[in-house]
Amino acid sequence: DVRHGTILSLEDINVSFDGFKALTDLTLYIGVGELRCIIGPNGAGKTTLMDVITGKTRPNSGTAFFGETLDLTGMSEVQIAQAGIGRKFQKPTVFEALSVFENLELAQNTDKSVWASLRARLSGEQRDRIDEILATIRLSDSRRRPAGLLSHGQKQFLEIGMLLVQEPQLLLLDEPVAGMTDAETEFTAELFKSLARKHSLMVVEHDMGFVGSIADHVTVLHQGQVLAEGSLDKVQADERVIEVYLGR
Ligand code: ADP
Numbered sequence: 162d163v164r165h166g167t168i169l170s171l172e173d174i175n176v177s178f179d180g181f182k183a184l185t186d187l188t189l190y191i192g193v194g195e196l197r198c199i200i201g202p203n204g205a206g207k208t209t210l211m212d213v214i215t216g217k218t219r220p221n222s223g224t225a226f227f228g229e230t231l232d233l234t235g236m237s238e239v240q241i242a243q244a245g246i247g248r249k250f251q252k253p254t255v256f257e258a259l260s261v262f263e264n265l266e267l268a269q270n271t272d273k274s275v276w277a278s279l280r281a282r283l284s285g286e287q288r289d290r291i292d293e294i295l296a297t298i299r300l301s302d303s304r305r306r307p308a309g310l311l312s313h314g315q316k317q318f319l320e321i322g323m324l325l326v327q328e329p330q331l332l333l334l335d336e337p338v339a340g341m342t343d344a345e346t347e348f349t350a351e352l353f354k355s356l357a358r359k360h361s362l363m364v365v366e367h368d369m370g371f372v373g374s375i376a377d378h379v380t381v382l383h384q385g386q387v388l389a390e391g392s393l394d395k396v397q398a399d400e401r402v403i404e405v406y407l408g409r
Contacts (some may be wrong), residue, residue, distance in 0.1 A: 257309030
């Protein structure tokens with residue numbers, strides 16, 4: 162069974178927008194605990210791929226399974242998020258006027274309104290989990306600071322923390338190191354490698370240095386199809402990949 166040991170199985174996915182094929186017969190498997198990077202030139206279909214996984218875009222055909230048995234086809238974005246797929250967009254969307262801790266508190270209580278959530282008393286267990294995440298994202302000392310005062314990189318880390326409080330099994334991250342300092346990029350690489358023990362990660366990224374520092378396995382998309390797959394060294398040596406990146 163090809164789905165054995167996978168966190169995500171996409172098979173023969175097709176997506177067209179007014180006749181334009183954004184994804185064509187795309188098949189992709191991600192293993193449990195894997196850290197997969199998706200690369201490819203602009204327009205390759207990377208965003209559409211993440212939109213399909215998260216239920217934002219419905220494929221015209223094909224199947225999508227989360228874990229070995231959960232059919233994502235027909236599930237709403239909210240249902241898919243609740244099933245354990247978390248997505249981080251490129252631009253951080255934290256609540257700037259609230260403290261770092263409050264942002265994590267809100268993310269833990271997405272079923273409540275903002276005010277109900279901030280008034281609700283956290284259980285000891287919830288508080289411990291937030292403390293643990295603060296340490297993981299290296300923001301323990303900034304817990305009382307308004308999120309608006311954090312650096313760009315720290316806001317990205319906070320947003321990753323906001324995903325982690327929801328205990329997702331699969332994390333999708335869109336260009337996580339764009340705009341980061343070298344030190345922040347290095348910390349992100351360490352963070353992702355440590356997260357990949359407990360979660361599975363799919364990372365869309367253009368920074369090849371970063372990709373090389375984290376990925377076990379790289380998938381190259383081009384014109385809505387998988388052009389190459391394997392280690393970064395292997396795909397970078399592939400003639401077709403070179404052609405796509407360097408032009409003919
Ligand atoms: P990438 O993220 O790799 O840059 P996208 O998934 O954003 O690629 O886009 C793939 C192709 O599909 C592009 O040619 C883009 O113009 C097209 N596309 C994406 N979304 C839409 C849409 N909602 N309507 C029409 N065309 C779209």
